[in-house]
Amino acid sequence: MSIDTSPGPAPAGTDRSTNANKAVVQPGDRIFSGLAKGAGILILVVLAGVAAFLVIEATPALLAPADQIPGGNGLVAYIGPLVFGTLLAAVIALVIATPLAVAVALFITHYAPRRIAAGLGYVIDLLAAVPSIVYGLWGASTLAVASIPLLIWLETYLGWIPLFAGPASGTGRTMLIAGVVLAVMILPIITAVSREVFLQTPKLHEEAALALGATRWEMIRMAVLPFGRSGIISGAMLGLGRALGETMAVALVLSASGGITFNLIGSGNPATIAANIALQFPEANRLDVNVLIASGLVLFLITLAVNSLARLIINRRREFSGAN
């Protein structure tokens, strides 16, 4: 994936801060900007609170001797497979959901008849309205059972790929299906953000492309997608955040009983961090709780790392955010 560094169509150096100086400054302005700033700072305070809570509660686990950690092999051995499982499930979800979401957003904004487009958007939003526990129940009772023939097919014909090495699970409650459920859950989030961004593509750009004889796809490729790129990434990151932190659905769908494995269709899968916390927390006490919260801290750090990466990508492409 190469980063395109060519300058965009925007005149370099256009910055909103220069606009701010042109505006009239009033007392109302100062109050309003103070409020806005205060809200932002409040968020930092809340997050600092959460981080402090995590660190304080995780400390005993970090200091405990290895044999007192569940599993008896220390914190790294306990959390390692969970980190792997979390990333694997989230990556599967993102790989499935992102192209699909972009396609759906394009369909709604540029392909569907205008009269029914809004209704279609509403229908997709409904997917976001389904509570995660329902996805869990649906995934375990309907999707997993329906997927068993597919898993067997994958094992038989694509078994040479390590991902589908098998043996295929007899109940369908596998990492692949957990990833699919997560993909369904994050699809509306990515779609919603992408859709709104696509709708804001300057009409002039689109019409210019069409006027030059571009087909609809060429217009989309040259006007809509570059404009919406930051929005797509932003939506994908929003979805990734949800996929990484999703608790109940994964807890219900995934047969979590194994360590690190790339086999996506077997019974023994690594749990995800959030699902593991939900599964083990009710019966945990003292050091077990600290260990679980330490794993929560790790998830926090993963999100931090993923978001840093995303920011880096978006910032490189800043020229496309905002119309000029």
Added chain:
Amino acid sequence: MQTLRHGSRARIAAVGIATSGALLLAGCGAANEPAPAGGGSTAAATASGTIAGAGASSQQAAMEAWVAGFSAVAADAVVTYDAVGSGGGRTQFTEGGVQFAGTDSALDEEELPLAQTVCGGPDNVVQMPLYISPIAIAFNLDGVDTLKMSASTIAKIFNKQIVKWNDPAIAAENAGVALPDLAITPVNRSDESGTTENFTEYLSAAAPADWTYPADGVWPVPGGEAAQGTSGVVGAISGGQGTIGYADLSQAKDLGTVDVGVGAAFVDPTPEAAAAIVEASPSVEGQGKYNFAVELARDTTESGTYPVVLVSYTVACTQYADAAVADTVKSYLNYIASSEGQAAASANAGNAPISDTQRTKFQPAIDAVAAAS
């Protein structure tokens, strides 16, 4: 400013629609609840306090029946129970956050002193096994409703030494049953649970040669089919073929169940046989006058006892600062230990009612509950 014209009438209508729905719902009260102005209850109990409990989800269904039955006895009292799990219940109790707790394993040596501090004295902690439930070893095999298995066979199935249903070890114990050449899929709990702890405790006590893992709430064998909660395990067993797992008997009614080898005989899981094993087990000594924690004799050979049981405790104090709370706790414990209370729970949760002998043993502890003087 043509572009900024707002449809103010439409705006008001929209806000109106949004709020009217909420108002409609809030307007009427719950049909089954008395108006708060009731007053003057004629119920026998003086209990009118609000008490909260938290703990094991295994007790949830029984607790529902108890809370409902108790509200018929003491209409002014309010009892709540959060099924946050045993660990959460014990922690909240030892922090003084709740007045009673339900837990699948007794307070351990670190928690007991904390509880004693909260309750104000070493003899002030009440711990009674008021919820006893048989754990069925349930399976899904076409045309087979019941199988006989010794502890050793069960252990070998769950640690994957026996992988086919027509294994000689199973066949030897089930002469005349047509066993298919089908792979065994053992199903276990993916969450830490009292059920798993009691089951592994049974396996390590009754089949120490074949089950080398220690008793633990987390399933120790990796790579099996794992599902969340009793509902998840039952769902996974009934959803597959050749599956076997362990779950509360009351929830495993539609599945085949294993008769467990005790001594030379095989005992089918029943509430009565489960209550018998608790009766036959000694109490733990020296942990306080009213602490009735039991050391279950999992490896018993006594006939008519079913050793795979889940025992869940009710933990409370004998002293509460608030008199209304003390009264309510006392009458609530009285109710749940009574034969009506146990029968109500049994009807809703399928657990084994405690015996009269047990009840007589627990009664002094309940009588001791009072306001701190």
Added chain:
Amino acid sequence: MTIDTTQRDPDRDIAPAPPVTLEKQGQLPRMIVPGVLVAAAVVVGVLVALIGFNIGLFVIATAIVFTITLYVLARAVEGSRKATDRLVTAVVTSAFALALIPLVSVILTIVTNGVARFDAEFFGSSMRGVVGEGGGAYHAIIGTLIVTVLAAVMSIPIGLLTAVYLVEYGKGRLARSITFFVDVMTGIPSIVAGLFAVALFTALLGPGARFGFAGSVALSVLMIPVVVRATEEMLKIVPNELREASYALGVPKWRTIIKIVIPTSIAGITSGITLAIARVIGETAPLLVTVGLVANVNLNPFDGRMATLPVFAYNSYANPGVPRDPYIDRAWTAALILIIIVMVLNLAARLIARAFAPKTR
């Protein structure tokens, strides 16, 4: 990693130079699309019927055969650019249809299971004194509305103002760190938010504090970042021309934001807020540890446990009594009501957005 597909070619950017050697100028007849579709369906149907009919296989194979046939036909008659366009149209449409499958399946599952107890008693009764059959979720519906509304009342202003700060005022380290940490906040697992709220109120009020507001705080921690991210994205794409026009007319910045920037993007913002509410209204784990569960109605979010729909549904599913069926039925119906609430909310949000948005088109 979608960037590859959207890679810009700097040369194309300036002028989409159409290939000079123009391709065949033919045009496929309008009826070709349904024609190919029907033909593909028939051929695939026959083939699939030979190996044993399977609806999933049939639909997927038909879509693939249809797409390929159309592409080949178009390429032969209309040339490669038009063919690619048709290919993308087919792919995008299929993607949309594919996305509908889980939705339909989920809704079917919930409605068929939830309709059994979708009756007046369910809406009019609580679970106080109910054992086994009967009872309802009135207490849980009220509880969910109270807890969620409180969470929304806290989250929406904070989230909206933060987004405004980030887009309109923020620069330098503070804005950058807020943006960054808001992203991090989206990754807080819901149970951790719940535990945080418990720890917070335990520190403030002592142990055993369980009340609706604590749940609202936990939900706010989850909701705020979603509101900020969605709103920020929408505010960013408000054309600068509008702001500049407003400044040029001497309108102060704060009034510009309130009167121009926010109304212009109100549709996207309400859509984002609705998503945020939908995200938290179904949360189970944080509410279980902060709000608990009761069988009776509690209207006071600052005192005592409350029932909420997700916890009610989860609890009915996870810890059923004997017989199981009434419990499982109640769980599904509670889930159905949860979805209906969000649907109504979504609709209301759209009405509000339409009413407030400037009539530009």
